[in-house]
Amino acid sequence: xxxxxxxxxxxxxxxxxxxxxxxxxxxxxxxxxxxxxxxxxxxxxxxxxxxxxxxxxxxxxxxxxxxxxxxxxxxxxxxxxxxxxxxxxxxxxxxxxxxxxxxxxxxxxxxxxxxxxxxxxxxxxxxxxxxxxxxxxxxxxxxxxxxxxxxxxxxxxxxxxxxxxxxxxxxxxxxxxxxxxxxxxxxxxxxxxxxxxxxxxxxxxxxxxxxxxxxxxxxxxxxxxxxxxxxxxxxxx
Amino acid sequence: xxxxxxxxxxxxxxxxxxxxxxxxxxxxxxxxxxxxxxxxxxxxxxxxxxxxxxxxxxxxxxxxxxxxxxxxxxxxxxxxxxxxxxxxxxxxxxxxxxxxxxxxxxxxxxxxxxxxxxxxxxxxxxxxxxxxxxxxxxxxxxxxxxxxxxxxxxxxxxxxxxxxxxxxxxxxxxxxxxxxxxxxxxxxxxxxxxxxxxxxxxxxxxxxxxxxxxxxxxxxxxxxx
Numbered sequence: 001x002x003x004x005x006x007x008x009x010x011x012x013x014x015x016x017x018x019x020x021x022x023x024x025x026x027x028x029x030x031x032x033x034x035x036x037x038x039x040x041x042x043x044x045x046x047x048x049x050x051x052x053x054x055x056x057x058x059x060x061x062x063x064x065x066x067x068x069x070x071x072x073x074x075x076x077x078x079x080x081x082x083x084x085x086x087x088x089x090x091x092x093x094x095x096x097x098x099x100x101x102x103x104x105x106x107x108x109x110x111x112x113x114x115x116x117x118x119x120x121x122x123x124x125x126x127x128x129x130x131x132x133x134x135x136x137x138x139x140x141x142x143x144x145x146x147x148x149x150x151x152x153x154x155x156x157x158x159x160x161x162x163x164x165x166x167x168x169x170x171x172x173x174x175x176x177x178x179x180x181x182x183x184x185x186x187x188x189x190x191x192x193x194x195x196x197x198x199x200x201x202x203x204x205x206x207x208x209x210x211x212x213x214x215x216x217x218x219x220x221x222x223x224x225x226x227x228x229x230x231x232x233x234x235x236x237x
Numbered sequence: 238x239x240x241x242x243x244x245x246x247x248x249x250x251x252x253x254x255x256x257x258x259x260x261x262x263x264x265x266x267x268x269x270x271x272x273x274x275x276x277x278x279x280x281x282x283x284x285x286x287x288x289x290x291x292x293x294x295x296x297x298x299x300x301x302x303x304x305x306x307x308x309x310x311x312x313x314x315x316x317x318x319x320x321x322x323x324x325x326x327x328x329x330x331x332x333x334x335x336x337x338x339x340x341x342x343x344x345x346x347x348x349x350x351x352x353x354x355x356x357x358x359x360x361x362x363x364x365x366x367x368x369x370x371x372x373x374x375x376x377x378x379x380x381x382x383x384x385x386x387x388x389x390x391x392x393x394x395x396x397x398x399x400x401x402x403x404x405x406x407x408x409x410x411x412x413x414x415x416x417x418x419x420x421x422x423x424x425x426x427x428x429x430x431x432x433x434x435x436x437x438x439x440x441x442x443x444x445x446x447x448x449x450x451x452x453x454x455x456x457x458x459x460x461x462x
Contacts, residue, residue, distance in 0.1 A: 046321075049321075049324075049325045050324065050325060051321050051324050051325060051461075053461055076327065077325055078325075079321065079322075079325050081318070081321075083317065084317050084318045084319075084321070084322075085317060085318060085319060085321060085322035086317055086319070086322075087250065087254065087313060087316075087317070087319055088313075088316055088317060089253075089254050089257040089258055089313070090250065090253065090254070094253070098246060098250055099322070099326065101242070101243070101246040102243055102246060102247075102323070102326045102327075102328050103326060103327060104239060104327070127257075
């Protein structure tokens with residue numbers, strides 16, 4: 001997959017959330033999207049997902065112009081937002097069955113395995129409303145494992161997961177990249193992003209202020225991040 | 238084929254959720270019954286007049302119950318941002334519109350199945366033989382109401398004060414549907430010639446088709462906005 005973002009802008013009234021973003025992303029990359037609150041990370045993620053219509057600019061996926069309307073004709077786009085996108089009064093299995101049907105997937109027999117892989121094998125027939133935030137996030141991982149997206153957008157996944165859940169998520173994201181998928185992850189967790197991702201993009205007030213592929217010594221990255229993230233728990237020791 | 242299958246899956250999901258949440262149907266049902274009782278206590282109507290007034294009073298109850306249901310229509314999609322999940326899935330967005338319209342229609346049809354005979358009982362209307370025709374006619378009107386209501390329910394999804402905004406938007410626009418339904422029902426209850434109700438029937442079908450087509454075409458833009 002080849003994703004091109006050309007002069008992408010989005011405004012909410014008079015406030016610009018994104019301003020003339022230019023990016024080119026390719027299959028196999030795991031891109032960390034960082035920036036302070038209000039930088040435009042979630043807006044960019046949702047614009048890439050086709051949920052938000054940009055004010056100006058365009059997104060090209062494999063050379064084809066992408067809008068929300070064309071989403072159904074393009075490679076699958078996944079959005080992993082912890083705790084979101086699951087029906088509370090459906091069971092875990094019913095949620096997975098519904099989305100498999102909507103995506104035209106035939107993997108219904110694999111639902112049990114997918115739930116087992118994320119440690120929810122005993123929770124398949126429970127309503128999602130009984131799940132904790134971390135369990136919902138695990139269920140979302142199972143959902144996207146089954147749906148197999150070409151572009152996976154992840155919005156701040158670390159806040160709700162326990163240690164096992166984080167390992168599970170990172171193993172899954174690594175698998176997506178290795179199998180030729182593209183991952184774009186918005187996060188505030190600098191250490192995790194630096195360890196997992198192959199490229200970092202930093203947004204500030206809707207503009208890209210840093211875009212670099214990972215190097216063995218990534219001083220420029222830590223220096224750029226240091227402007228808005230105080231050194232602490234989220235940093236590598 | 239995939240379009241119909243996806244619509245069926247979404248409709249199944251809505252029915253399952255309603256069965257478990259029991260929010261819309263029960264509220265609509267009790268509201269409809271309550272309205273009829275209030276009409277019955279407040280209006281001292283003779284039996285002959287009750288037949289004449291049936292279309293107007295019944296539709297008043299239907300419109301109020303329907304508006305109540307429409308406020309809850311996208312509630313499951315609002316929770317956990319499930320609408321986003323549907324929007325990024327590779328389905329035609331018209332499937333969301335069609336499934337919601339069908340779901341809405343089913344709920345309202347169930348309410349009408351109770352409310353219409355109850356009116357006959359409460360007000361002592363004797364024309365029981367005309368009740369099925371009145372119901373069928375009412376159902377045609379309900380199609381237009383549901384289709385338009387679904388569209389505006391989606392449009393006001395993230396609007397502030399949507400509980401006030403939604404009826405304000407729907408009610409003026411459904412006047413042609415209400416008018417055609419009431420006049421048609423009236424002709425049936427008066428046992429008038431079929432030719433008398435035909436223009437209203439044509440008008441009703443035309444509005445249903447126009448609203449349905451327009452809904453399918455514009456829903457994509459409505460949910461994105």
